[in-house]
Amino acid sequence: MTVSSAAFTGKAVFVTRAGSGIGRTTAVAFATSHALVVDGGQTV
DSSP: OOOOGGGTTTOEEEETTTTSHHHHHHHHHHHHTTOEEEEOOOOO
């Protein structure tokens, strides 16, 4: 499935644990689609 970049232009998405793994892959995909990505990762 492909989504137009225009679908996410001007939108913000919150991705938990965007520092690695599937969270990172998801965050990169949204960023590539021109969304503002907010990382909800946790450092301990």
